Each structure stands twice: as structure tokens, then as C-alpha cells.
Amino acid sequence: MQDLTERLKQFRDERDWAQFHNAKDLALALSIEANELLEAFLWNAAEEADPVKVQEELADVFAFALLLADRYNFDVREIVLDKVAKNEVKYPVEKSKGTAKKYTEL
């Protein structure tokens, strides 16, 4: 993952774009890309989405998520495993098995 981030930063720095990449605008970019991804599914059943569009937009999501993680010096692996551990408490197996309810409604 770290060398992916390095590749993204190289691309950014060749264009002198770090000046635009404050954390707030990176978060905007992430939401915008997530919604371009969502557009692949609009008016469609899940299986009808164009996989090429999904691939390209999901790649953009990862790119901005990695750049944002880098801005905060987060270790992606660590923060995801941390969140899984928290979710194990919020969603105990015996209460959440087979239901899509939010933890506030379990």
C-alpha cells in the first residue's frame, strides 16, 4: 500500500498539486468520486453496472482515500483493523447475525 501512496504523491508533485490537497478538499473529492461510482448503479440492478466504469471510479476512490490517509499519517492497515475491532463490539455476532439493522437498533 505504501508504494501506491508514493506513486500517487509523485503524480501529484509533478503537477504541483499539493497546494490544493488540503484535507477538506480531499474529503470532498472522495465523496464526489464515490458518487461517480454510484452513478454506475443508477437506474440499474447491481449486476447491470458497467464493470469498466466501476473499476475506474473505484480506483479514484482509493486514490483520494490513500492521499487523505497520508495527509494524516494514518497507517491504512492499522486504522481498518482498529475499526473492525470496534465494530466487533458494536455488532456482536449473536445480535447482528443475519440482520442488516444498524447497531443503534439491535
Place this chain on the structure above:
Amino acid sequence: MQDLTERLKQFRDERDWAQFHNAKDLALALSIEANELLEAFLWNAAEEADPVKVQEELADVFAFALLLADRYNFDVREIVLDKVAKNEVKYPVEKSKGTAKKYTEL
């Protein structure tokens, strides 16, 4: 990255949640989490966002992005490097250096 995905799938399968995780709803979840992340910056300058909230919501973004990539059997590394290569064509250094303009306006 692959073992992160495995950990997320283990969490999912212990709860029997694969039945809910069609690609369309995973894309919805991704947009929703990206917007919970955005909320950390709402009415705030970038540097005022709570880093703990940023960390937790960004972790959720990665979780759903990884699960969606897995659903399509995408190799995250590959699709991101692929997109960087495409963006090098869309955003040539000499045209895009120091400007935040979209490629359609360069």
C-alpha cells in the same frame, strides 16, 4: 491489502452479511461513509476537523472500498496504477502544472 480484505470478509461472514453486500448497496455504503467523513469538515476549516472522527470514517471508506473491489475480483494495486497511467494522459504535466482545472478545461 489482501489480508485486510480477508479480515473484513471474516467479520462479514461471521454475521452472515454477504447476502446484503450486493455491489449496488456496497456503493451506497461507500458514499454514505464518505459523507460521514465529510461531516468532520462541515462548517470547519480543514485543520479543525477532529482527527479521531476522520480516522474512523476513513477506515469505513476503506472497508467498503475493499469489499467492493473484492466483489469484482479487482486487484486494488493494479486498478489504481492503471488509473494513474490514464490520468497521466488526461493531465499532461505541461498543461496541468499548478492548476486545479479539470481535464475538460485544460
Place this chain on the structure above:
Amino acid sequence: MQDLTERLKQFRDERDWAQFHNAKDLALALSIEANELLEAFLWNAAEEADPVKVQEELADVFAFALLLADRYNFDVREIVLDKVAKNEVKYPVEKSKGTAKKYTEL
């Protein structure tokens, strides 16, 4: 407002699009349009956004919001005034004056 909704439904029905406009996809469309609007502000200070783009994307937001309200037979006026009344309880003037904090943190 009601005649705006009628105009939107006429446009929709001339194209036989009601079949696609289930509530879930209308909600997706609303989020997608809100993010196209957000794109007008990306990497920009608020005052640098192109007002023509803002106008067009905001119009799309209203269009899908009105169509979704219609799908539920909501009276827009009523549901907004209702929400303001609820927010007056969540955000009492004496606690929320001059602060952007969420009601959960007041």
C-alpha cells in the same frame, strides 16, 4: 411548488421514465446531483465556484427532491416546517447561538 412537480412529472412521463423512478434510485440520483454541485466548489474557495454550474446542479437537486417528495405524497412545505419545529427543540437558541456544534455535542 406543486406546478413545478407537475412539470417534472410531465417531462418524466413523456419519456416513460416512471418505471426507473423507484424511491431508492431517486435517492441515489439526489446524492449524485448533490455531488455534482459539490464539484463546483472542489479545490476552490466558496466565492470561486462557477455560478452557472451551481445553478444547473442545484436545479437537478431540486428536481429529484421534488420527484421523491411526490413519490411519498409529502407536502414539501409541511415537512420542512415540521423539521424546523423539531430543530428548534434540538438546537435551543441559548445553547446553539454562535456555535456550529452538532446537537449531540451542545
Place this chain on the structure above:
Amino acid sequence: MQDLTERLKQFRDERDWAQFHNAKDLALALSIEANELLEAFLWNAAEEADPVKVQEELADVFAFALLLADRYNFDVREIVLDKVAKNEVKYPVEKSKGTAKKYTEL
């Protein structure tokens, strides 16, 4: 519609919140609310969404959309009718009838 906007501005001004309501943050708020609305449909078929949640989140969407329109002195009626006129050109009936394709693919 105008008196709805007046009511929202009164609520805002009683709390001295105009200082936070620059156009960029209003656009963020709109996307965030659109995604809270989307959450009502997550992991659900359209008809399973809780109508009370839909109503509340849709009201928030209208509230921020009206405040943003006000910030630009847009007449909501006018900008929506304008966009419908543009969409009639982008989506001619004979090409778009019965298909959910984007105008770029018609």
C-alpha cells in the same frame, strides 16, 4: 417557496449561524443530508425504507437547497424550469423514451 426560505433564515439568524453558511459548506451540508437520506435505503429494497426517516432527511435536503439558492439569489422555480428546458434538448423524446441511458450514450 419564498416564505419557507424566510422561515429557514429566521431560524438561522436567531442562532447567528449565517457566519457558517458560506456556499461551499452549504453544498457540503446538502451532500451529507442527501446521504443520510440514502441511508434509509441501504441494504433495503426501495419499499422497505422507513418513511419517517425519509421524510426527515428529505426535509433537511430541501432546507439546505433553499438556503443555498437564497445565497445565490436564485429563483427556484425559474432555475428548475430552465433546467427542464435544457433537458428537453439533451433528452429528445424519440431517443430517450423508455431508456435510462445518459444523454452521452443516446
